[in-house]
Amino acid sequence: EVRLVESGGGLVQAGGSLRLSCAASGFSHDDYTTAWFRQAPGKEREGLLCISPSDGVKLLTDSLEGRFTLSSDNAKHTVYLQMNDLKPEDTAVYYCAAGPPYCSRQLAPAAYYWGQGTQVTVSS
Secondary structure: OOEEEEEOOEEEEOOOOEEEEEEEEOOOOOOOEEEEEEEOOOOOOEEEEEEEOOOEEEEOOOOOOOOEEEEEEHHHOEEEEEEOOOOHHHOEEEEEEEEOOOOOOOOOHHHOEEOOOEEEEEEO
């Protein structure tokens, strides 16, 4: 069974940083992509970054301005999202997802397994 558990969300002031973690189990990182998404109130879910076995880290959006980075520790089966210079518009529920072994901006949400999400709130 694929299981993804996010942690590290919280309340931060604008300009601050947070690191989210996604503890994964039930699959091999050689066979799945792991990605970070977010969903703000009233908006569609937005893909942010993904890491695939063959292509490494890829952007799923052009809106991050280099402020977010994805890293992984395969020994710990954990993927991280480092978020710097946070802005109020980054406020959202952040989700970790596991999907087909390639990064694509066109994949539908149904193509992924999802974690429960972690809330990030950025105050101005």
